[in-house]
Amino acid sequence: MRCAVVQFPGSNCDMDAVKAINHAIGESADIVWHTVASLEAYDLIILPGGFAYGDYLRAGAIARFSAVMEAVAHEAERGKWVMGICNGFQVLTEGGLLPGALRRNESLQFRSEIATLEVVNAETAFTRHYRAGETIRIPIAHGEGNYYADEQTLLRMRERGQIVFRYAREHNPNGSVDDIAGVINERGNVLGMMPHPERAVHERLGSADGARLFTAIFESWREAYAKR
């Protein structure tokens, strides 16, 4: 599986994503600079966490105009897997590849801890190694993770299984509507989540629950590859 981790100026979880891919599935990943115009060579594209362009305007609002984002949109359209983690999720909503928006945390404070999540949809290419309803522990670290979508959009998302992860009941760290922590597009190939699965790939990090996201996408790729 050929993996790309996009590096914007200000990305800071890029190397963590590379390490996690390596650790969880033994694959290497290329760091791809934000000026690159084509991502055709890659099967999985990760938009990592960080503070692209400093996030001084609104998280992800500038990064989505990077040259590389056209390539990301193009590959998403072609059915490639795209995964936005934290800042990457913000870039994907800003760029219109995922529904909704991420506002400042209700507390107006940055929040960093290991969050407890519920796997809502375990049938996506990314989550097939979890069980529906399973409780997993994945770190969060963000100041703007308060997910919002209007009622109509939410209804539609619920119907189509687009809500993939929720924060555990009573443990919503940021005020997200419907406790939403991660969502997927209708087609099921673009995932965005505020929690950091790449920070939970072995027990010394406090949890290994994130590793299954990478093993799941790897298996999905192998199946797709075998078909081709």
Added chain:
Amino acid sequence: MPSGEAQIGNAGQSEREASTEAAMEEPTAAQVKERGLYRSFGLTDDEYERIVSLLGRQPGYVETGIFSVMWSEHCSYKSSRKVLRRFPTAGPQVLQGPGENAGIVDIGDGLAVAFKIESHNHPTAIEPYQGAATGVGGIIRDVFTMGARPVALLNSLRFGALDQARNRYLFAQSVAGIGGYGNCIGIPTVGGEVVFDERYDHNPLVNAMCVGLIEHGQIATGTASGVGNPVLVVGAKTGRDGIHGATFASAEDPHAKERSAVQVGDPFMEKLLLEACLELIATGKVVGIQDMGAAGLTSSSAEMASRAGSGLTLDVSRVPCREAAMTPYEIMLSESQERMLVVMTKGEEHVAQEVFQKWGLEASVIGTVTDDGLLRIREGDRVAAEIPVTALVDEAPVLDRPATRPPYLDELLAEPKLTEPEDYGQDLLRLLARPTIASKEWVYRQYDSMVRTETFVRPGSDAAVIGVPGTRKALALTTDGNGRHVYLDPYAGGARAVAEAARNLVCSGARPLAVTDCLNYGNPEKPEVFYQFEQSAAGMSAACETLRTPVISGNVSFYNESHGVDIYPTPVVGMVGLIEDLALITTSEWKGAGHDVYVLGALSDSAGSRSRLGGSEYLAMRDPANALRYAPPPLDLDAEAALQRLCAEAIRRRLIVSAHDVSDGGMLTAFAECAAAGDLGADLNLAGDGQALMSLCFGEGTSQIVVEVEPANAAALEDLAAQLTVSAVRCGMTNSDGALRVSAAGRAIVNIDVAALRESWQGAIASWMQ
């Protein structure tokens, strides 16, 4: 010498305004003297005369400005230099001692650790968010300047009591600023400490520490050598912010200081600068590189030339500026953040320019290295300043400040007489809710402690632990200090800060390597403050010698006072230790029920009956009016070293499953922390009653460690302790019924659910801040 450019854009200003901030027409050398302008820069008459004799003429306006910052306390260490020379700085592990941007120690495998701590107290007192944020930014630059990749941040913080709105504001904003910078740049903030005491009202302490990893061959230094080599300023543009920050940091009352002297940080810019500088250093074309911190271009250029014994000619008109019509004076004294001074090999300027262009940053050649020993500042064709580097650095004043033992030290009483509590448990709950003792989760949950995915022990244990990528090794990191103890016994207090830091590392499974210190004191011109400084530094030195942890970097912050009250003398020790194998990482929380709980280290002092309550947080809680009237317990450094040997060896032999040092709050607090963090209770027994029991439960005698042992290993631990002649007393056992029960001589003194302990301990700071 008229300067055409300098006048543009200032035409509308009145002459009076211009003369205060060096715009408009620059005053002549004669005017600097006649009008006594040098005094407003912080130079004394004596210092001015010294400059005249060193130069053999009157200094011009820009030259006076340059001297004033280079000779300020902040840059010259004129009050502290003689004392600092006495610190032990050598050891087989030391690759770079004090004098560079950061110290470096060897950790084997061709790898090394660079680290340093630095204060940003004065800016934080005025503008807490930016003050704290730029403190973090500055210390990160000090580390990557050495060629090291910054991998962890820690912060040692002091604020006034939280019942004052101003203190809550300073606290909340400082924490937000630290988080804002560290989170954005992507370096985990993994540890530190926060203490609250009214002595820090309006004068908070923000000491930031950065730790970096480096390969031996990649070490860069701040030297400007090689005649003809180009000098570049790289990174952010230069603005008018922070002019005279170094001078203000050396003045008394923060409220008299100007907000405009506080810099504004841009962590995004620094992230780019960090990546670009590391990429540039890796090319091997860099001769020297130095952070532009306090006193900006002035001190970076003078220090780089001084280390190489060279000279520099710089043209300020080639420095990229953020604002129009900046004068040479402003450019030389600006403390705009996120800038570095780089000397490249001649002909390789383009390498720097290519790397920086990729990151969207500027790299501008502004001058060359010379061999004439002069710092020559030009503005185009005009020479704005020409000063021998030795006059700025080597000839900077070194003061022999008088030191007088403060009378209060001889009036301290031996033993506080407190009525014994009916229920020790209730006092324990109150103590756990004191902000100084309480869990600092409210603080550290605002810091990204996990980015880089090497944080193996997150904030909240005795020390933070981060992995060394590509090896089985890890680093344990801590900062420690206790101003009240130092105030009550400067020598022992200084030693104690070192001992506690080392003990925290040992409890985490590490061998302490070296110290970086941040020395925060009041006004050094007061002989009693200087005595505190001298004595506590001597105590630190003694402990560093005994524990073999040389001082490799550090910083001094004087004039921490407001409204005439000096802070407690507060030396803060940052320490780094090496864990040889990940399997040895040990944390403080209790791990399982049915394990034996031991206290290592003597339960009473050799004198037998001496109270440990002097200086304690418990005494401050029970009798605040008299909290400073009693002597703290003594520290036996040899006993401390033996205790640490025992703990280290017990961890190496895998005899213990958790270890927690007894410190602020005393032994019951230590038990409660092990219980609350591990969500396990225990049934424990202590001896004694009355004053002795209170002293045992709440005293802060230190040199004690609470350890948890699987019963099968208890005999081996006792044997090892006997062999090393350290006391190891079995106090009881962890339980599975969720209650912490302590009895003394058959009497139940504590019986509390762990959930209740945790609620007091965890919720206290949040409840103040809501």
